[in-house]
Amino acid sequence: VLVIFGGLTGYSSDDINKFLWMVRIGGSTDRGAHIKETDYYASSGDFRIDKEGSPTLLNCLMYKMCYYRFGQVYTEGGKAPGYDRVRGAEIGNKDFELDVLEEAYT
Numbered sequence: 001v002l003v004i005f006g007g008l009t010g011y012s013s014d015d016i017n018k019f020l021w022m023v024r025i026g027g028s029t030d031r032g033a034h035i036k037e038t039d040y041y042a043s044s045g046d047f048r049i050d051k052e053g054s055p056t057l058l059n060c061l062m063y064k065m066c067y068y069r070f071g072q073v074y075t076e077g078g079k080a081p082g083y084d085r086v087r088g089a090e091i092g093n094k095d096f097e098l099d100v101l102e103e104a105y106t
Contacts, residue, residue: 001101005066007084007091008075014086016066020047049084051092058093061101067091068098069106 006014015022020037027035039056042048049057049067057063071082071094082091 001065003062003065005070006086007066007070008073010085012086014066015062016049016084017086019062022062048089049087049091050089053092059096063093064096064098065101067093068096068103071095 004011004014005016006012007016020040023035023037023040026032027037040047040054040060041057042052042054044052047057048054049063067082070084071091074081075083075085080090082094083089084091
């Protein structure tokens with residue numbers, strides 16, 4: 001599985017910014033009818049990757065693939081580790097492991 005992530009470099013056309021399209025497409029199929037876009041929005045109605053983000057988003061595979069070990073990385077002076085430079089926020093889920101997949105290259 002290849003994911004494109006720009007939170008460190010500032011590349012804004014990454015898979016997190018395209019993520020809701022994946023959810024919409026998956027939810028539009030018969031087998032994906034259980035996938036609801038609203039489950040991935042924060043209670044405020046925003047798409048957030050920080051601690052206010054929805055539990056569904058913060059625990060989904062795409063989030064984990066993009067942010068794996070990112071919570072240990074300092075990206076900007078004066079910001080906490082795990083600060084996503086594209087979305088301007090500190091990620092909300094930093095402490096997780098990849099149970100099924102294995103990192104090959106970062």
